[in-house]
Amino acid sequence: MRSISVALLTCLVAIAVSANPVVISDNLVRLRLAKHINVTSPGHIVKADQARAAALISKALAQSSGKFTQDAVISTPAQTQAVAYVASVGVGSPATTYSLLIDTGSSNTWVGAGKAYVRTSTSVQTGDRVSVSYGSGSFSGNEFTDTVNLGTGLTITKQSIGVASSSTGFGGVDGILGIGPVILTTGTLSPDSNSTIPTVVDSLFAQGTITGHSIAISFEPTPPQPTNNGELTYGGTDSSKFTGSITFAPITSTSPASFFWGINQSIRYGSSTAILPTTAGIVDTGTTLVLIATDAFNRYKSATGAVPDNATGLLRLTTTQFSNLQSLFFTIAGTTFEFTANAQAWPRSLNTLIGGTTSNVYLIVADLGTNSGSGFDFINGMSFLERFYSVYDTANKRVGIANTPFTKAATN
Numbered sequence: 001m002r003s004i005s006v007a008l009l010t011c012l013v014a015i016a017v018s019a020n021p022v023v024i025s026d027n028l029v030r031l032r033l034a035k036h037i038n039v040t041s042p043g044h045i046v047k048a049d050q051a052r053a054a055a056l057i058s059k060a061l062a063q064s065s066g067k068f069t070q071d072a073v074i075s076t077p078a079q080t081q082a083v084a085y086v087a088s089v090g091v092g093s094p095a096t097t098y099s100l101l102i103d104t105g106s107s108n109t110w111v112g113a114g115k116a117y118v119r120t121s122t123s124v125q126t127g128d129r130v131s132v133s134y135g136s137g138s139f140s141g142n143e144f145t146d147t148v149n150l151g152t153g154l155t156i157t158k159q160s161i162g163v164a165s166s167s168t169g170f171g172g173v174d175g176i177l178g179i180g181p182v183i184l185t186t187g188t189l190s191p192d193s194n195s196t197i198p199t200v201v202d203s204l205f206a207q208g209t210i211t212g213h214s215i216a217i218s219f220e221p222t223p224p225q226p227t228n229n230g231e232l233t234y235g236g237t238d239s240s241k242f243t244g245s246i247t248f249a250p251i252t253s254t255s256p257a258s259f260f261w262g263i264n265q266s267i268r269y270g271s272s273t274a275i276l277p278t279t280a281g282i283v284d285t286g287t288t289l290v291l292i293a294t295d296a297f298n299r300y301k302s303a304t305g306a307v308p309d310n311a312t313g314l315l316r317l318t319t320t321q322f323s324n325l326q327s328l329f330f331t332i333a334g335t336t337f338e339f340t341a342n343a344q345a346w347p348r349s350l351n352t353l354i355g356g357t358t359s360n361v362y363l364i365v366a367d368l369g370t371n372s373g374s375g376f377d378f379i380n381g382m383s384f385l386e387r388f389y390s391v392y393d394t395a396n397k398r399v400g401i402a403n404t405p406f407t408k409a410a411t412n
């Protein structure tokens, strides 16, 4: 088993924030994130991502048919999360601190996978059972309300949280901080299966702790000597983390991507090779790679000349092929974002960690596992989000994407 835990902390210096043209907030609160990589078997990352994609699609389809119960069974075997960004979150008073995975693709917040839940005077059991399946695992347990602390000045009272009595697939973390759309909590409680559970972001906004009903996320590529990190900003955007302006795309109307932070996007390789025509998919912190529909993946494979690598499960290039690798271009709401050759490579310093060798280059673009046209044709996962700033704007039902100082960095 290979494992690495990279605790990457930013300094929380408040940079004089220039007014952002679109999302304005003078009440930004930042949560530091740390990246964990725990790959336990050949092909683990791809299998975990594909299992997650299948679980997300199945869950959304069940919800769209009004049949949002746990019988939305996922046939793919659960795959332990391979790569995760985690935050330290306090629950209770006095607070116990838990390491929670940041997940924009689910919306329940829960603890108890690793460290057990510690009840204090602020803990109140609601009487509902709760359960969620993720593809990268599942949990079930009881719902409580409790005080949740997300960082200095960010305390929520009576936040509804799950407390796991059993969970699978969450080695190394204590649970999830679910920051997807609230609709994804529908059907997770019983007997109140028709109720939604306000997310932590909904509660912060409802309690007046943040003045904008949105969050923004900055991840940075893994450098050889990790010194950078991720940062989650509640209530607005942090202009020190992106360059230029933010492009906002309305949440796609295409189901099932519409249940998530879903957008329309097209992808091109180099100057003119179409990989994916404009279609719906999602932006997701809980997915490690960039997953594209099988037909698009096959076009990418032929365009790059890459071959499947059994040990890592990823596409593989020689260093000579890599020197000829063109950029991918993602067009979102009329703006084209360049995803460089370096951005398409798994961090070379971490090749051996995933079963690869140092003399090859492994690509982070992988097969979603289903053909395009399903209404869920791509996932812009963490490898994408490490190159772009992202904004999850509940108030205006849209997703924002911007370039960062790392978009074209040679890191990797």
Ligand SMILES: *[C@@H]1O[C@H](CO)[C@@H](O)[C@H](O)[C@H]1NC(C)=O
Binding pocket: 003, 004, 005, 038, 040, 080, 169, 170, 171, 172, 173
């Ligand atoms: C890695 O994952 C395995 C399998 O889930 C788990 O048992 C182990 O605790 C994890 N290790 C770390 C360091 O997270």
Ligand SMILES: *[C@@H]1O[C@H](CO)[C@@H](O)[C@H](O)[C@H]1NC(C)=O
Binding pocket: 191, 192, 193, 194
């Ligand atoms: C949930 O809502 C549906 C449709 O409104 C209704 O038929 C069903 O009885 C409700 N279930 C519960 C448990 O309240």
Ligand SMILES: *[C@@H]1O[C@H](CO)[C@@H](O)[C@H](O)[C@H]1NC(C)=O
Binding pocket: 250, 251, 252, 253, 254, 264, 279, 280
């Ligand atoms: C996204 O694409 C679909 C299908 O082409 C289209 O109907 C829709 O208007 C587009 N835009 C949004 C915001 O959904």
Ligand SMILES: *[C@@H]1O[C@H](CO)[C@@H](O)[C@H](O)[C@H]1NC(C)=O
Binding pocket: 310
């Ligand atoms: C990779 O796996 C495939 C399918 O399991 C097999 O046919 C092929 O021989 C393997 N290639 C190598 C180089 O191990």
